[in-house]
Amino acid sequence: MSDIVLSASNLSKHFVGKQSLIGKLRGKEPLSVPAVDGVDLSMPAGSTIGLVGESGCGKSTLGRTLVGLYPSSGGSLSLFDRQIGNDRSLEERRAVQMIFQDPYSSLNPRMKVGDMLEEILLFHKLADKESVQKRCVELMELVGLPVTALQAYPRQFSGGQRQRIGIARALALEPKILIADEAVSALDVSVQASIVNLLQDLKRDLGLTMLFISHNIAIVRQVSDRIAVMYLGRIVEEGLTSEVFNNPQHPYTKLLLGSVPKMTPGSKLGAAPQGELPTIQARYEGCRFQSRCPIATSACATTDPALIQIGSKDHQAACINL
Amino acid sequence: MRTQRFPGKGIVKRLNFSANTALYSGIIIIGLLALIAIAAPLLSHYDPTGQDLENTLIAPTRHHLLGTDQLGRDVLTRIMYGARIDLTIGILAVVFPFILGTTLGLISGWRGGLFDTLVMRIVDTTIAFPFYVMAIALVFVVGAGPKAIILAISLVGWVAYCRIVRAAVLVAKELDYVHAAKLSGLPTSRILRKHVLPNVITQAIIFSMSDIVLSILAIVSLGYLGLGVPIPTAEWGSMIQEGQAYILQQWWIPTIPGVMVVITGFGLSLIGDGLVKRLNK
Amino acid sequence: MSTPLLSVRDLHVEIDTSRGLLKAIRGVSLDVNAGDSLGIVGESGSGKSITLKAILGLLPKNARVTSGEIHVDGVDLATLSEKARRALLSEKIGIVFQDAIAALNPVMRIGVQIAEVPHRRLGWSKEKSHARAIELMELVGIPEAEKRFSLYPHQLSGGLRQRVAIAIALSGNPQLIFCDEPTTALDVTIQAQVLRLLMELRVKERTGLVFVTHDLAVVNEICDEINVMYAGRFVESGSVANTFQRPSHPYTYSLLKSAPDVDHQSERLFSISGETADLTKPVTGCPFAPRCFATTQLCSENEPALLAQASSFSACHHASNFTEKIPAGHFSQGTQGKARS
Numbered sequence: 001m002s003d004i005v006l007s008a009s010n011l012s013k014h015f016v017g018k019q020s021l022i023g024k025l026r027g028k029e030p031l032s033v034p035a036v037d038g039v040d041l042s043m044p045a046g047s048t049i050g051l052v053g054e055s056g057c058g059k060s061t062l063g064r065t066l067v068g069l070y071p072s073s074g075g076s077l078s079l080f081d082r083q084i085g086n087d088r089s090l091e092e093r094r095a096v097q098m099i100f101q102d103p104y105s106s107l108n109p110r111m112k113v114g115d116m117l118e119e120i121l122l123f124h125k126l127a128d129k130e131s132v133q134k135r136c137v138e139l140m141e142l143v144g145l146p147v148t149a150l151q152a153y154p155r156q157f158s159g160g161q162r163q164r165i166g167i168a169r170a171l172a173l174e175p176k177i178l179i180a181d182e183a184v185s186a187l188d189v190s191v192q193a194s195i196v197n198l199l200q201d202l203k204r205d206l207g208l209t210m211l212f213i214s215h216n217i218a219i220v221r222q223v224s225d226r227i228a229v230m231y232l233g234r235i236v237e238e239g240l241t242s243e244v245f246n247n248p249q250h251p252y253t254k255l256l257l258g259s260v261p262k263m264t265p266g267s268k269l270g271a272a273p274q275g276e277l278p279t280i281q282a283r284y285e286g287c288r289f290q291s292r293c294p295i296a297t298s299a300c301a302t303t304d305p306a307l308i309q310i311g312s313k314d315h316q317a318a319c320i321n322l
Numbered sequence: 323m324r325t326q327r328f329p330g331k332g333i334v335k336r337l338n339f340s341a342n343t344a345l346y347s348g349i350i351i352i353g354l355l356a357l358i359a360i361a362a363p364l365l366s367h368y369d370p371t372g373q374d375l376e377n378t379l380i381a382p383t384r385h386h387l388l389g390t391d392q393l394g395r396d397v398l399t400r401i402m403y404g405a406r407i408d409l410t411i412g413i414l415a416v417v418f419p420f421i422l423g424t425t426l427g428l429i430s431g432w433r434g435g436l437f438d439t440l441v442m443r444i445v446d447t448t449i450a451f452p453f454y455v456m457a458i459a460l461v462f463v464v465g466a467g468p469k470a471i472i473l474a475i476s477l478v479g480w481v482a483y484c485r486i487v488r489a490a491v492l493v494a495k496e497l498d499y500v501h502a503a504k505l506s507g508l509p510t511s512r513i514l515r516k517h518v519l520p521n522v523i524t525q526a527i528i529f530s531m532s533d534i535v536l537s538i539l540a541i542v543s544l545g546y547l548g549l550g551v552p553i554p555t556a557e558w559g560s561m562i563q564e565g566q567a568y569i570l571q572q573w574w575i576p577t578i579p580g581v582m583v584v585i586t587g588f589g590l591s592l593i594g595d596g597l598v599k600r601l602n603k
Numbered sequence: 604m605s606t607p608l609l610s611v612r613d614l615h616v617e618i619d620t621s622r623g624l625l626k627a628i629r630g631v632s633l634d635v636n637a638g639d640s641l642g643i644v645g646e647s648g649s650g651k652s653i654t655l656k657a658i659l660g661l662l663p664k665n666a667r668v669t670s671g672e673i674h675v676d677g678v679d680l681a682t683l684s685e686k687a688r689r690a691l692l693s694e695k696i697g698i699v700f701q702d703a704i705a706a707l708n709p710v711m712r713i714g715v716q717i718a719e720v721p722h723r724r725l726g727w728s729k730e731k732s733h734a735r736a737i738e739l740m741e742l743v744g745i746p747e748a749e750k751r752f753s754l755y756p757h758q759l760s761g762g763l764r765q766r767v768a769i770a771i772a773l774s775g776n777p778q779l780i781f782c783d784e785p786t787t788a789l790d791v792t793i794q795a796q797v798l799r800l801l802m803e804l805r806v807k808e809r810t811g812l813v814f815v816t817h818d819l820a821v822v823n824e825i826c827d828e829i830n831v832m833y834a835g836r837f838v839e840s841g842s843v844a845n846t847f848q849r850p851s852h853p854y855t856y857s858l859l860k861s862a863p864d865v866d867h868q869s870e871r872l873f874s875i876s877g878e879t880a881d882l883t884k885p886v887t888g889c890p891f892a893p894r895c896f897a898t899t900q901l902c903s904e905n906e907p908a909l910l911a912q913a914s915s916f917s918a919c920h921h922a923s924n925f926t927e928k929i930p931a932g933h934f935s936q937g938t939q940g941k942a943r944s
Binding site for chain 3: 054055158188189190191192193194196197200215216217218219221222241242245255256257258259260261262263264265266267268269
Binding site: 067068069090093094097098100101102105106107108109110111119120123124166169170172173 | 497498499501502503504505506507508512516517520521
């Protein structure tokens with residue numbers, strides 16, 4: 001088993017709503033939404049973990065908490081076996097970087113690509129005044145952009161090229177872990193493929209560890225070594241990609257995989273049951289999936305299931321009826 | 323409270339020039355006005371306050387292109403010297419609130435919390451306070467003149483910049499490029515200066531163009547109320563006020579300073595309009 | 604065979620943009636019959652949504668149809684007055700857009716919105732329209748229809764809103780439903796529900812479907828026929844079964860290979876280099892030629908027409924032999940790989 005570079009233990013992130021003065025005076029508890037609610041996740045060095053789930057399941061919040069954009073509300077995070085708090089050192093920040101979804105809002109429109117890279121390279125002393133230009137050129141080559149791109153503003157690029165710039169910005173800090181939050185979801189199919197390939201190459205060549213967050217299950221399967229399935233703030237199933245896809249255990253994973261349209265000729269979509277995606281609540285009684293679950297029993301209403309090992313394989317799921 | 327409507331704005335909207343046409347023609351108009359103001363002593367050999375009681379209220383002639391007023395002063399000369407006062411005060415009365423409002427808005431929007439609450443309460447209070455009442459009070463405290471005018475306009479004017487910038491910061495701080503700057507560990511002061519400010523200041527700059535017009539209108543209004551620049555200094559507002567008695571016979575005396583205000587408004591609106599189109603591209 | 608429900612011949616659309624005149628659609632023809640299910644697939648800017656809008660007369664102000672004929676139920680739309688044209692279109696065709704929240708009136712109860720067409724246009728009584736609305740809500744799978752009748756759109760989830768939009772589209776008893784990326788904004792489990800609903804409607808009500816999407820897998824699931832659009836034209840048209848197994852255009856091939864499939868994990872995705880054609884410039888030769896792996900001199904000189912091939916229609920000079928030029932690393936997981944499953 002390889003070393004764990006980043007691990008979360010019982011991690012949670014609650015968003016606390018604004019409170020009125022009167023509410024405060026009356027001692028009322030502010031509204032708290034547990035977007036991430038007790039997540040355990042380990043990222044083995046050099047692996048790509050795919051994080052899937054539907055909107056509102058907390059997968060983006062989890063990514064942003066791991067990268068340090070949101071302070072966590074509970075649980076712990078360790079980076080290379082060292083606990084890290086909500087106030088990260090520059091070293092710790094550098095080690096975990098993010099690639100964002102929207103190729104338009106993720107680049108400062110008033111800064112040339114070269115200036116943007118130089119700023120962070122110089123700030124972190126990853127290059128000096130003489131070598132910074134050379135390093136910028138290297139980064140452009142790394143992400144497959146022409147050197148002339150350094151002199152241009154973000155608006156002069158297409159969506160796919162902007163995503164490459166965003167990747168170059170993350171790589172400039174020489175991170176160990178990349179968190180790709182829906183990094184290809186806004187792109188056309190043909191461009192999507194080239195960015196997915198680029199990320200896979202970079203991960204291999206630079207020895208990165210990657211968390212690939214996406215609602216697109218087909219892409220996640222393509223890039224990931226391991227899969228984590230999230231539902232209402234919890235990870236409900238986790239394991240090797242081949243294991244989870246070929247032998248899904250949790251009823252939600254089964255529903256999710258059955259709902260994905262397939263490319264196989266003659267395929268007809270599985271029978272998706274009726275039911276809506278519930279919104280996150282402050283508290284749950286029992287299992288969060290019971291309202292949509294086809295195999296729910298009375299025990300599900302009282303027991304909050306924990307992740308348990310499935311057989312002898314590298315695969316775990318959180319369901320009491322397995 | 324000063325209103326958002328001013329001469330020239332509606333016309334510019336309707337003209338719908340392209341970004342460059344609007345910007346350049348606006349710059350030419352304001353440039354010409356500024357040039358006239360600067361070169362006033364060279365363009366005219368009359369003294370703007372020099373009285374010539376033998377030649378009062380004469381119609382335009384070769385010697386007095388726009389005639390003279392009730393004290394025999396050359397109207398054209400007074401218009402040119404008036405541009406100096408009105409443009410200078412107009413611009414100064416925007417620069418101070420611009421700097422103050424932008425800074426407060428930036429910090430307020432970024433930090434939120436108690437500071438933000440405090441600033442926004444001050445903003446609300448200022449808005450609720452009638453502008454001319456405050457201006458009149460200030461004139462009594464500081465004494466009539468440019469200082470009181472600039473002070474009065476600045477005390478009210480920063481509010482608009484503060485609100486514009488704060489709103490833009492609230493949006494910008496949730497954008498991913500700002501998140502990315504945070505993730506790369508850059509210090510907050512640098513993120514604000516390089517990543518937030520350049521992207522939120524455009525709206526404030528655009529607003530400042532129409533704000534100059536509003537300031538000039540306020541100066542002119544104060545001048546008209548007799549609270550502006552003390553007479554006999556040439557100033558468009560007091561010229562309108564003094565000239566209104568002659569509107570039936572010598573209509574040009576109060577009308578021409580008014581036309582100058584409109585032209586200034588028109589020029590600045592063109593610049594503002596051009597900037598909107600260019601910066602939002 | 605009777606006259607098709609919808610027949611479009613050689614449609615051309617131009618759009619005025621800040622960069623100049625954009626030839627968004629350059630000759631599109633299609634026929635749809637009752638119970639058909641036709642997919643139009645393309646990337647952004649290919650003209651797929653504009654095609655639907657042009658047929659429906661919903662083009663934005665800066666766009667116009669420059670030539671082409673549109674027949675609905677055998678009637679040439681050009682011969683009708685504006686009013687008659689609208690009446691005919693709304694009688695025959697229902698529309699479902701991607702953004703259900705924008706398609707619904709936020710200040711009108713959903714039931715009233717569904718009952719509006721039967722009540723106003725079909726002239727039904729209030730009670731009968733109300734009953735019809737409830738019936739439609741049940742048909743599209745809105746649970747507790749009676750109770751939800753008087754809710755407003757913002758009180759519903761995304762999936763339910765899209766169902767309401769479909770119910771409205773069905774309320775005039777159309778023979779055809781136009782869907783413009785109706786499930787793109789939905790979560791995958793909800794998408795599956797909506798897609799199944801559309802499939803059921805097709806069987807139950809014999810409603811024809813024209814389905815515009817960028818998602819090949821969705822087309823595979825619910826369409827019988829596929830039109831692949833590139834640079835304002837169909838470059839391949841045929842049955843979904845044939846096209847997915849033996850694409851006869853390099854663009855179709857590339858698209859199929861660049862889209863990951865949830866059933867397979869491949870070593871590497873096929874990627875298409877370059878950018879889509881700029882349609883503000885005149886098109887010489889095949890618009891896909893600069894990005895194509897099988898391009899020859901002929902391709903840059905002559906724009907190929909959509910011609911019949913062994914199993915489908917293809918607009919490629921090398922439709923019969925382009926597969927020989929598929930880049931080496933990709934053939935192994937090519938068509939044979941798919942056939943295995």
